[in-house]
Amino acid sequence: MMAQIPDHIIDRIRESVDIVELISRYLSLRKSGKNYKTTCPFHTEKTPSFTVSPDKQIFYCFGCGAGGNVFNFLMRYEKISFIEALQKLSEETGIALPKFREDEKKVSEYDRLYRANQIAADLYYQLLKQNYEKLQDYFKKREISGETIDQFRIGYVPDRWDTLFNEITQKKLPLEPFLKTGLVLESEKDRSRKYDRFRNRLIFPVHNLSGRIVAFGGRDLSNTEDTPKYVNSPESAIYNKSQILYGLFYSRDWIRQEEYVIMVEGYMDFLQLFQNGIKNVVATSGTALTEDHAKLIRRYTPNVVLCYDGDAAGIQAASRGGQILFQENLNVRVVILPGTEDPDSFVRSRGTSEFYALIKQAEDFVDFRLHQLQTTIGFKDVSQKARVTEEMIDVVASHSDPIKQNFYANLLAQKFQIQESTLIEKIRKKSRILRSRERKTDLSRSLESGKNSLGTLFTGAWNAEKDILIILLNHFPHVHNIVFQLIDEEDFLNPPFRSIFNLLKNHGQQQEDLIHWILTQIEDEKIIGLLTADLFVEIQNPDRYLNDCIQRIKITRYQYRIDELRQTMRQLPPDQPDYQDILKQVNENLTQIQKIRKAFAQK
Ligand SMILES: [Zn+2]
Structure with a gap:
């Protein structure tokens, strides 16, 4: 996977990072026996199944099957490629990576989408600067300063259908990532016709916690009735609405420091408060709050003040959203602004000290509901x-x-x-x-996801193949001779396991830490998850178990051959010469199975 970076450097970087310490930066881990546990960030659950082993330096979720080492965690959590995870930890540990050319970098799918968003954000920001005179009145009226525009990279897109699309064409950029992030759309009637999602709008880039742009919100500038006031990016591989809160990237340190967060609804509410020094703030920006949002907030503080508009919609949003946060054990208080005010207008007309006075009087969620x-x-x-x-x-x-x-x-x-x-x-x-009720839905959800993710891979001696790999990984010096003598790649019917077997056979001897080396070689997250799951379990009496696995694999292979032959026989009339020939082969295979059974019975 990463031919250009020597394994010993990857090993050194990994060894310098403690997986418990690393994951603790993102999730609050609790000690449980010799492992650590928490609720999983990769699926929704109530009881913790996400497990971290300090001994083996791996993690595994028994609910959804996510697993791996520090690199796999970062890749999944931050949605970055292997090379980016490596770079991140290289900077942190001070263990330098050898220089490699930019185009040698494995650009991940995520990367391409992030880049598309960055290109669009830069363009919109430039356009705002170029058109600033025209927009000046708008910003003056709304009291949004130049510094705020620069800090949050607010952009502008004129009233045309092809502003971004033309930029892409002129610069000969690949169109695909722009379609995938929803910045460019295809006409339903004529798919060759493309057009921009955002036009005649102010643009608010939405950042994830690594500071990369995952989506945009666009505020209408036409003020016509039939145009929606806000248009947002659709969800994509890098944007999951329920895991993003607008502004959190900028405000998280303030939230920690102030020990509470003010949640507002709109982009403008956020910007106005932040600009006025009320920086422990995030915006839901039109998304309904979810359990995932609650989890996200809890990483920084358990205390939330919902500060919503005084109209009926605001009150309803506060009771719905508040209920979700309350259920997730956050301390929720609610402020409903007077009359038709929103946080933006309130701070502008009455100033920050009155705003703080209001926050002080926030009602406990239960009182508010009552x-x-x-x-x-x-x-x-x-x-x-x-x-x-x-x-x-x-x-x-x-x-x-x-x-x-x-x-x-x-x-x-x-x-x-x-x-x-x-x-x-x-x-x-x-x-x-x-x-x-919750437990039931949790369980059915994880069963469902298990089924979907593995699809039709359950063929042949699935477990035996996997277990041989596990035994190899755990006891390589002790078992590799016997395994490689008795088993060859043809014995593996499942392609992902076969390729791991080949990796171990060809390179296993040169590796010091086989488990972690193999985890960096596999690209399929599901397979990584499957292997780490079993690494958590100690296999008792590996020798006898190994025999058992080899036997099962061998027999399955012959059994498969027999099934195939019988399939062919069924389509032939018995008087055909071929028929007798195939029958003979079937019997030969059956004899092989007998032999294996006998041989292993004697062991
Ligand atoms: Zn999980």
């Missing part, structure tokens, strides 16, 4: 009170921490003048129902 339900349902007669109580039981039961459930039950009991024990009992019951 007041909101009391307003919408009413709280006068018994039936209204009962309905509000039922709704509030749902809210509190969704929280995953039983101690906090009790605390809220106590609070509500006082407010509703109900016996606390009755309320707690109801909440517990509801909570159990919710949890069992």
